[in-house]
Amino acid sequence: MRWLNRPGALATLLLWLAAALLSSSFAVRLSEMSAADHPTVVPSGTQSAQVARLLNPTGVPEPLPLAVIWTQESGNRITPSQQQAAQRVSGQLTSSGPASTPVLAQDGGALMALGSADPARLGESLAEHREAADSVPGTTVHLAGPAAAQADLENAFARTDGVLLAVALGGVVLILLLVYRSVLMVLLVIASALLSLTTACAALYVGARAGWLAVDGQTQGIVFVLVIGASTDYALLLIARYREEAGRRKCGEAAMRAACRATAPPVLASAATVACAMLTLALATLPTDRGLGPAVAVAMTCCAVTSLTFLPAALMLCGPRALRRGAATGRGEGLWERPARMVQRRPRRIWLICLGLLATGAALSPLLSQAGVPLHRALPSGAASVVGQDVLARHFPAGIASPLVVVAPAAERSEVSRRVAATPGIAAVSADSEPGSSEPLLVTLVDPPDSNEARHTVDRLRAALAGSGALVGGQAAQLTDIHAAAVRDHRLIMPLVLAVVLLLLVVLLRCLLLPILLVAAAWVSLLAAFGTAALILSLFSGSSATEPTVVLFSFVFLVALGVDYNIFLVHRVRQEALSVGTVAGVREGLLRTGGVITAAGLVLAATFAALGVMPLLYLAQIGLIVGVGVLVDSLLVRVFLVPALMTDLGAHVWWPSRLPGDQAPETVATVPGPAAGGGTELSTTDTART
Structure with missing residues (x-):
């Protein structure tokens, strides 16, 4: 951390400015590439893939099937003259192959011709076909089939990149203003998040151009919200620790170096946890699932690097005026003293109540059906292909x-x-x-x-x-x-994610019992999020059906992100417990991290909720499930369940290791309370502080 002085900070800032200028256009290029790229999604060994290879050995993209439907504008039967007019234009409705003879419906109320559209120029091809079909007098033309659905999908994604980014940033800015009440601090955090995003987009674009990564609109949308949320979370953690260290040291450079040394391990562990959990998707059967894992791993690396280099440099150059005290970044004596006292006085009752609440939500998780949602129901209801179907x-x-x-x-x-x-x-x-x-x-x-x-x-x-x-x-x-492959991926990826996260926690915490408890807490929290999201979907949309891939992505994100916040808490608890013991360390860790981690949870939930503006129901469902899960984890699991379990188990929570602070049993002293005859129990550590 020797570079953390004013000359080093200025040099770092200039390097990041150059990187920002070089990568500023890559977000647009990545959007264009993801819109133009249609990766194969069918597993290669399946019957449908074999048929596709037999019928198209060259692999050149074939025209997409299209149905053109004419109905009477007056609602009456199709007339013979209209049938003749449709027959004349039917040859203009196909991009290749023979023309289809229009077919009259048995009820006489509609006429239909099968055509095709060129996937390389899908929008133009459909516009030409519609113009030709519109020449049939007295009819209304509708388009349906794979070509029409693909066109609606492309059009919707093409219009939502900017909206998604604006909604995500708007939610983050609002929360940051409430937290910091400082425009300068908000600008620094947003600048760090945008820099992480542009760097990630540049890396993904280069990887996609080289053929190392597959990036589509779905992957890009998820990466956008994750980068904004994770970068903001890391910034909140660093700033809170910098403020704490600045209160202890007169030298700003020393305070920043101490803050970076204390923050780097949990930030790097958090990024590694999410990246490694997502990399398990590389073993998935579906090509689209395999592409998301490496893309998120690259994005999380960019978040960690930016948060530990650009932001410290910017804070140092801004000086003390950037550290205006906010609402949820200090010790939080008013807000977090009460939960800390509750946890210390009745830990077993607290964690039993928490488990009961989580079990109630988990009992509803079977409502989240994985039967699947048809594409024409996942698109916006007013889409042309939905109406046509x-x-x-x-x-x-x-x-x-x-x-x-x-x-x-x-x-x-x-x-x-x-x-x-x-x-x-x-x-x-x-x-x-x-x-x-x-x-x-x-x-x-x-x-x-x-x-x-x-x-x-x-x-x-x-x-x-x-x-x-x-x-x-x-x-x-x-x-x-594809549906069968997604179900197979569940059985492989889910236990693998749990094993990877557990292994990382064992390495980080150097114990066995606590990592098992943290993974179990993440699992129960995940089921509660599934149940709560299923209830919300049933109440507001009338159906809780979703795709297996939605459940898989939500599972991976929630396990990784749920453990994330516990890493922030437990890492601080361990630091404190090394000198004062586990019980006092839990109390101090909760006081020190309560505000910042809760604010981080709100930020991440808000950014994932921004997926609701995406055109696909699947992405909105991912945003809802992950957003609910993050709130459950940051407001219930991290504040009450995990601290109560650690307090109840005491020194045993670090089994099979034992911390130096727990070597001697803690004695308890009683100091006079505010009322006569009352008293408050404090550990010897707290008595010393008093």
Whole structure:
């Protein structure tokens, strides 16, 4: 820490200024890259992936299926003249291949033609198709199918990067103003967070361009909120310790060096915990899940480096005027003395009450169903593809826009076709080729291809075709394989995350019992967050269904972040307990870190809540679950449960090691209380301070 003097701080600030100038444009470049990149999401060994390779050996992106639906503006039946007009323009509705003949619905209220759109210029292609379809007089045109849904997804993500950043920063600024009541301090913390973000974006862009990382809109949104939240949390921790050290030392440079030496271990341990936990996703089956882990690890590294270099330098150059006392950054004698006394007087009662509250929330966790949410229900309700899918389902089989593709040996084609037609959930089977043909069968589903019912139909169909050599592909089959892979990832990643976090805590705390307790507390807190979020979703959206990937991401974040705050607390408790013993150390640690860690929890919850502005329901659900979990952890687990457990266990909590401060038993002295005959019990350490 010898560089922490005014010349060193100035040099550090200039280096970061140069880095900011060099990386300032990378956030925009990363957004453009993530919008243009459509990584493969289907596991390579699945049936749907095999069918895709058989039909497209070159791997060149194929046109996306599209359904164009015409309905009468007056709500009447489609007229013959309108059918003829649709027939004339049908050739303009496909980017490649033969034109589709428009089909009249059985109720006569709609006309539908199958087309395709070029994925390389999806927006322009759909605009051209819509313009051609609009030439049919007296009709309203709707677009549905994979091409329309993908276009809505891209358009929504393209408009939300700036909104997401503004909402996240707005929440952080509001909380920081309440904490510090100092515009200068808020500007320093926000500058540190933005610098972490631009550095992370630059690193991710370089990694993605080199092919080392896969970054899509979902990954970028999560990284944005995590970097803002984590950087702010680290800044809160450093500033609180700097203020504390500045009260003990007259020299500002010495105070900053002491603050950095004390803050660096928990900050680095926190970043390492989140990074290592997220890196377990690299073992996931789904490519999109594998890409998130390394991206978050890179982002957390940038957060830690910025918080321990740029912010100390900026604080030193600003001098004492930056340390205006805030509401939640000092010792917190008024606010945190009472919880500390409660924990010390009745520790067992406190942790039993906390476990009861958490168990109540955890009992609701089965309500969070992992059955899946169809994409057309996860997009905004007013999206064109959602409206188009609803119109399509009213007049035609809902799966007509994206049929299943069954590839079968030529000798088995007739038998395979018979089995397919006999499977429940199948609306129609193509019969445009001879029995001995090697052409694939096109199978229309009764239900939308992204629905749970379609997934069950695919499972039934594959079971019916077992032993025939036939393979089932297409959009519904791909989504079925993705869902199955996500369930398999759960069974692998979840226990691995717990093991990694436990190992890191054992190394950091140099004991065994306390890490086990911290991981167990994070697990119970996680289940309580799932249950509470499921209840909120049920009350406000009418459904608590979500995707397995949402549960997996939320699990990894909550275990890592939940242990994070306990690292901040327990590291300080250990520092104090080395000299005064565990019980007194818990009290002092809670007093010293109560305000800053609670403020950090509020900041992180607010930043994850900003995911609610994202266009996908899945991301909003992640924001809700993680936000609720962070609040539960920072306001209940860290303030009451963990301190009460440590106080109740005393010196045994560090088993199998023992701290020097616990070698001699603590004696208890009684000092006169404010009322006659009253008294307050204090340890010998507190008596000495008094």
